[in-house]
Amino acid sequence: MFGKLFKKSPAEYTLRIRPADLDVRLSATETLLQGVLKQGIAFPHNCRAGGCGECKCRLLEGKVRELTDKSYLLSAEELRDNYILACQSIPKTDVVISVDLREGLEHPLVECRGTIAAVDPLTHDILRLVLDLDAPIEYTPGQYAQLSLRGKRSGEMVSRNYSFAACPGADETAQRVEFFIRKVPGGHFTEALFEQARVGMTLSLQGPYGDFYLRPAPAPVLCVAGGSGLAPLIAILKNELGKATKPRDLTLIFGARTRQDLYLLDTLEQIGRQWPGRFDFIPILSGEPTESEWSGRRGLIPDHLVALLGDRLSQCHTYLCGPPPMIDACIELLVAQGIQQSTIHAAKFLDQSHLSPVLR
Numbered sequence: 426m427f428g429k430l431f432k433k434s435p436a437e438y439t440l441r442i443r444p445a446d447l448d449v450r451l452s453a454t455e456t457l458l459q460g461v462l463k464q465g466i467a468f469p470h471n472c473r474a475g476g477c478g479e480c481k482c483r484l485l486e487g488k489v490r491e492l493t494d495k496s497y498l499l500s501a502e503e504l505r506d507n508y509i510l511a512c513q514s515i516p517k518t519d520v521v522i523s524v525d526l527r528e529g530l531e532h533p534l535v536e537c538r539g540t541i542a543a544v545d546p547l548t549h550d551i552l553r554l555v556l557d558l559d560a561p562i563e564y565t566p567g568q569y570a571q572l573s574l575r576g577k578r579s580g581e582m583v584s585r586n587y588s589f590a591a592c593p594g595a596d597e598t599a600q601r602v603e604f605f606i607r608k609v610p611g612g613h614f615t616e617a618l619f620e621q622a623r624v625g626m627t628l629s630l631q632g633p634y635g636d637f638y639l640r641p642a643p644a645p646v647l648c649v650a651g652g653s654g655l656a657p658l659i660a661i662l663k664n665e666l667g668k669a670t671k672p673r674d675l676t677l678i679f680g681a682r683t684r685q686d687l688y689l690l691d692t693l694e695q696i697g698r699q700w701p702g703r704f705d706f707i708p709i710l711s712g713e714p715t716e717s718e719w720s721g722r723r724g725l726i727p728d729h730l731v732a733l734l735g736d737r738l739s740q741c742h743t744y745l746c747g748p749p750p751m752i753d754a755c756i757e758l759l760v761a762q763g764i765q766q767s768t769i770h771a772a773k774f775l776d777q778s779h780l781s782p783v784l785r
């Protein structure tokens with residue numbers, strides 16, 4: 426009888442996280458990761474799309490529905506031990522999992538509107554988008570947000586992830602944020618944005634997400650950026666300038682196709698002058714015409730790393746941001762050099778278009 430009178434609300438389940446012993450209420454329409462991030466719990470994750478494996482956790486009790494095949498990301502041992510991907514698992518019952526939470530990323534997830542305050546071209550295909558949000562947001566430099574807008578032709582909401590390109594709280598209200606956006610030919614989001622972006626237009630923002638951030642350590646730092654992947658690294662570097670921590674030597678390698686694809690060189694020079702330790706900035710161009718006057722390095726970044734860093738390469742902690750082929754090739758090279766995977770951190774531009782609307 427009640428079923429006829431009241432609309433049934435979606436089922437809710439309890440997720441218990443061990444060893445922290447935290448309980449979270451989850452709806453049966455959201456993933457474990459989505460539910461915990463809403464509570465500001467610093468759960469390890471990066472892509473939220475079943476592509477990086479960062480959100481793996483051990484299912485101790487209960488049942489989940491898995492959205493994608495996890496076997497290509499988890500080892501045979503992990504599969505046997507009942508590991509799951511939190512970003513691809515929806516609860517079917519109350520659930521108990523085991524995972525080590527991150528420290529320092531306990532930022533509440535914010536969902537708000539952002540009004541475009543400025544659109545500045547950085548290159549012929551990358552623009553800087555400045556948004557004034559209708560709610561304050563906290564994040565750690567290196568993290569990203571999901572931006573959504575309505576496609577002009579399709580009329581559907583389209584979403585993509587972009588790294589914050591400025592330090593948090595750079596303005597007093599903590600409501601102004603900045604992103605670098607590269608136009609992707611045929612990309613629904615960027616084509617819509619490049620066509621429509623104008624001061625006063627609004628977008629939706631959800632974030633912060635990801636655990637790409639500078640880990641404190643005495644080791645020298647190697648940063649590698651490709652294209653608009655400079656955004657999180659600029660935020661990280663600027664943020665470090667304001668700290669009174671011990672200086673760390675830093676090498677920043679910026680990969681681009683041609684000279685016209687390089688940008689913010691003045692800003693990088695300024696950061697380099699203020700950097701408290703050694704600061705090396707090395708642009709590498711992969712498609713600069715041979716007849717041009719460019720006297721810098723040419724080719725692909727992995728082909729230069731050993732020659733550029735020498736013995737220092739094995740001591741560096743590495744931060745990579747850019748297109749997946751660049752990141753994969755750099756990781757392969759670093760691992761072949763005997764560098765521990767735990768000292769390599771990457772933020773890949775993963776395509777989110779296959780996510781269901783519930784997860785986007």
Ligand code: FES
Pocket residue numbers: 469470471472473474475476477478479480481510511512513
């Ligand atoms: S696989 Fe879940 S966050 Fe990347």
